[in-house]
Amino acid sequence: MNGDRAGAHADLFRRLKVLVVEDSGEMQRLLTALLASMGIGHVVVALDGARGLAAFAAECPDLIITDGAMTPMDGFEMTRRIRASDAGQAANPDVPILMISGHAGRENVTHARDQGVTDYLLKPLSAEMLYEAILAAVSRPIHFVETPDYRGPSPRRMLDPRRSES
Amino acid sequence: MANRSMTSHLAGHEAARGETPPDVRFIRVPSIAERKLGxxxxxxxxxxxxxLDQMQSTIRxxxxxxxxxxxxxxxxxQLLVEPSAKGDSEARSRLYSLSHDMRGLAGTFGFPLVGRFADSLCRYIENCHEEDWRDGSVLRFHVDAIRDAxxxxxxxxAITMETLNALERLIAATRGNRKMAG
Incomplete structure (x- = not known):
């Protein structure tokens, strides 16, 4: 990577606002520390899906990183509401939503995709996996579909979970 | 949004194959990086x-x-297994929550085997019947394996793999016995 690109890269991360929706204190600490070490300029944390929705409306983040299993509202339901066409101003079809989950089953990944999750990261999380997923989410053009009920990443696309190599 | 929307190439391909229902629109918008940096x-x-080095240093x-x-x-x-077997729902919930945290975090912080045993324990609990809780032995074996790791x-x-396989066999046998009995 040449110097100019590295500079643009750092500049991009500095300008990003990321919403982390996570109920585990340990995981919150890990994610916020990793995002800080990437040079991400602004990180907002919410403790569950309902608070995540409120933070999303208030903060307009560029990217959402969410846990799957949370109470009272989980990350799947939060994603569904963000992608729902009838959610008015709160709806957003193109904000990338990265779900981090310990559930590797195909039914979980398919459910996440159908709600509008952009990328699915399997725990355990590694630095490389998180970095790659964020970079892919923010640097690629975004394609989405609009139907009467849904606006978001195509629910017909293949979504394979990212796995840590270790 | 509409002013930066355009028809995607994907839309063209799918439409050409006649797979796109009339009320579905495909839209492409610039990347977040393009929006911020041009x-x-x-x-x-x-x-x-x-x-990457900075991130790995943060993990360390x-x-x-x-x-x-x-x-x-x-x-x-270890403390929660006994009350869980006796029917304490709060202890059961706490036991699952701790295992779930271990499943997610242990591997990141250099304890991959803990993560694997915790994953097996979580999957067991997710399908746990009352008899399984009351028996408690599979829970106990998992917690012992986590401690040992x-x-x-x-x-x-190889020993770790054999322990995991043995736990899987024990779970299958326990559930098989219950099916035959019930």
Missing amino acids: ADYVAPIRLDPRV TLETKYAEALSAQISML VDNPGTDP
């Missing part, structure tokens, strides 16, 4: 090793703290 932004070909910094927390969490798991990190991976 249309001439070029995505990096590979990850910046300096950023958090590892010591996690190891201490993990030890305390395992002690708590922390106390003896140099254990031969």
